[in-house]
Amino acid sequence: QAKADGRGSYACYAREMDQLAHDNMQLHTHLKEAIAQNRLQLHYQPQVNVVTGKIVGAEALLRWFDPLLGSIPPARFIPVAEATGLILPLSAWVLETACQQIAAWTQAGTPLCVAVNFSAQQFRQADLSVKISQILARTGAQAQWLDIEVTESMAMEQPEQARAQLEALVAMGCRVALDDFGTGYSSLAYLKMLPIHKLKIDKSFMDGIPSDASDAAISRAIIALAKSLGMELIAEGVETDAQLAFLRQYGCQTYQGWLFAKAMAASDLSAMLRAESGSMPH
Ligand code: C2E
Numbered sequence: 001q002a003k004a005d006g007r008g009s010y011a012c013y014a015r016e017m018d019q020l021a022h023d024n025m026q027l028h029t030h031l032k033e034a035i036a037q038n039r040l041q042l043h044y045q046p047q048v049n050v051v052t053g054k055i056v057g058a059e060a061l062l063r064w065f066d067p068l069l070g071s072i073p074p075a076r077f078i079p080v081a082e083a084t085g086l087i088l089p090l091s092a093w094v095l096e097t098a099c100q101q102i103a104a105w106t107q108a109g110t111p112l113c114v115a116v117n118f119s120a121q122q123f124r125q126a127d128l129s130v131k132i133s134q135i136l137a138r139t140g141a142q143a144q145w146l147d148i149e150v151t152e153s154m155a156m157e158q159p160e161q162a163r164a165q166l167e168a169l170v171a172m173g174c175r176v177a178l179d180d181f182g183t184g185y186s187s188l189a190y191l192k193m194l195p196i197h198k199l200k201i202d203k204s205f206m207d208g209i210p211s212d213a214s215d216a217a218i219s220r221a222i223i224a225l226a227k228s229l230g231m232e233l234i235a236e237g238v239e240t241d242a243q244l245a246f247l248r249q250y251g252c253q254t255y256q257g258w259l260f261a262k263a264m265a266a267s268d269l270s271a272m273l274r275a276e277s278g279s280m281p282h
Pocket residue numbers: 045060061062073074075078091094117118119179180203236237238239256257258259263
């Protein structure tokens with residue numbers, strides 16, 4: 001009986017693995033096609049000053065709607081892109097598109113800081129900073145408006161390489177944000193060693209605020225840490241007024257979350273920026 005159960009669940013597991021491999025292959029095929037046909041979109045989620053309520057930046061987030069498969073979240077297709085090598089052409093497209101948008105917002109008189117998510121494989125490209133300076137030159141974007149988002153695991157995997165890459169980008173004028181802070185394995189010694197300008201407090205800590213005492217304590221500790229290291233703070237995943245009040249109370253400068261807005265098309269954010277700056281739409 002036990003043996004039969006064991007075999008049964010193994011067969012079931014094997015079938016699930018086959019299914020998963022098949023799904024990923026199908027996803028890979030569709031993603032490759034979507035990239036080739038330029039069917040992916042880059043949306044922008046505002047980053048807002050907690051005191052003034054003004055938009056101070058935006059994070060660029062990939063969106064993919066496939067006519068056959070429907071809407072596929074980045075958490076599903078980024079890992080497939082990373083496993084199949086598609087991440088490099090995809091990331092190049094993201095950077096180019098974000099820089100075009102930076103240039104467009106600068107020209108429109110509503111310049112905005114845009115944060116782009118980086119993948120570990122991009123950091124293994126020896127000519128990364130050359131590629132980025134070419135994109136900046138081609139699009140007319142100024143480096144001061146481009147934020148590079150990296151995660152702790154990316155930074156800690158190969159700290160020396162990460163440091164060299166980041167320093168080259170910082171020398172060009174970009175700034176660096178550490179994403180999902182508090183969820184990875186970061187060594188505080190490396191944190192000091194790397195050129196990091198901003199810490200992003202992960203959404204998982206925001207989720208428990210204000211009711212969960214340990215989430216609140218961790219968030220306060222991250223805010224204190226960033227302040228003593230002279231870094232800016234961005235809280236991710238802010239959904240409620242109570243969370244915003246907490247951030248104000250403890251001196252976190254910036255937040256990003258559905259309370260203000262979800263990621264949106266560039267044209268929608270342009271309209272918000274124009275409304276804020278008080279100029280007439282054109
Ligand atoms: P991330 O960089 O940590 O991005 C923040 C995620 O939190 C986004 O999910 C955003 O839509 C979501 N979010 C923001 N505010 C709220 C909120 O108030 N409530 C909730 N429930 N969610 C909120 P998204 O767009 O699904 O992206 C997921 C992850 O995919 C990103 O996490 C990032 O790691 C990755 N990703 C997205 N775009 C790119 C890209 O262009 N390149 C790379 N390498 N990764 C990307």
